[in-house]
Amino acid sequence: MEEAVRRNQKTNGYIRLVVSRGEGDLGVNPFLCKKASVVIIVGDIQLYPEKYYEEGIPVITSSLRRISPDCFDVRIKSLNYLNNALAKIEAAQSGCMEAVMLTREGYVAECTGDNIFTVSNGILYTPCLTDSALEGITRNFVMEISKKAGMEVRETHLTQYDLYTADECFLTGTGAELIPVTRIDGRIIGNGSPGVWTKKLSNLFKEAVHA
Structure with a gap:
């Protein structure tokens, strides 16, 4: 290497x-x-243009469900991306760069290439790994720095309602790092701009990674 x-x-x-x-x-x-x-x-890899880190991005909820763990364990980092690619196409057709994927039971799993987080009442939430979420390295690191910053972090079941009513939302990934989400399925998240905690965690992430 x-x-x-x-x-x-x-x-x-x-x-x-x-x-x-x-x-x-x-x-x-x-x-x-x-x-x-x-x-x-x-x-080199950069999944999103620089301006979106300042403005945030819109996403949709895909109509395609995440592969259930009783069919294929998505926690395994593989290139079996057909399910993700089809959802990515759906996002592009809707004018978005990402799509949220739900489990067969209707819980939030992750996006096509990123993990997803929400902030509500100062608490950081992310889907639990049993909801077909990949245990991303960036995901785990963001949870770590969030706890050090004094945030309560909860891995739990999330629904579309939890996304729509969140104060803040952001995505994490190796190439994406930490990018704000300001609109989901046409619904404005928070005040429509990257939230206070999203900005703070993004700064902490950059300080740690690019030091």
């Missing part, structure tokens, strides 16, 4: 490690592949 970074001459960038089953026939039996293939991608 260090050699890949050196060859790409990166001091600040994005690294993705991809492990596949390796060379083999066209069947689905992985045991016919003798050795796994490892691909190291080193590049």
Whole structure:
């Protein structure tokens, strides 16, 4: 990995490690592949234009439900993104850059490429991992710095009602870092601008990551 970074001459960038089953026939039996293939991608990534970190973004709720954990455990970080890609297309067709995905039971899971948080009455909420949410590294780090900042953090079941009535909302991800959400399904969140806690946590995140 260090050699890949050196060859790409990166001091600040994005690294993705991809492990596949390796060379083999066209069947689905992985045991016919003798050795796994490892691909190291080193590049730049920025999922959102800079202005959206100041203004916030609108999102929609996708009509596509998140794959249930009794079918596929979405907590595994994989490139099985067809479900996410279809929801992303739905978002783009609605003029949005992201879509909230619900579980089969109607609880909020995550977005197509980001975890989601809300703030209500000074308390930070995020979907529990059993609601088909990926345990993102950025998600966990934001929860950590939030607690250090004096916030109460709760992992719980969230519904669309909780999103619509939240004081603040933001998304987290490796490429997205921490980006405010100011409108969901056409409904204005809070006062329509990035909230106080969202700004504070964003600043704390940047101080820690870019120090």
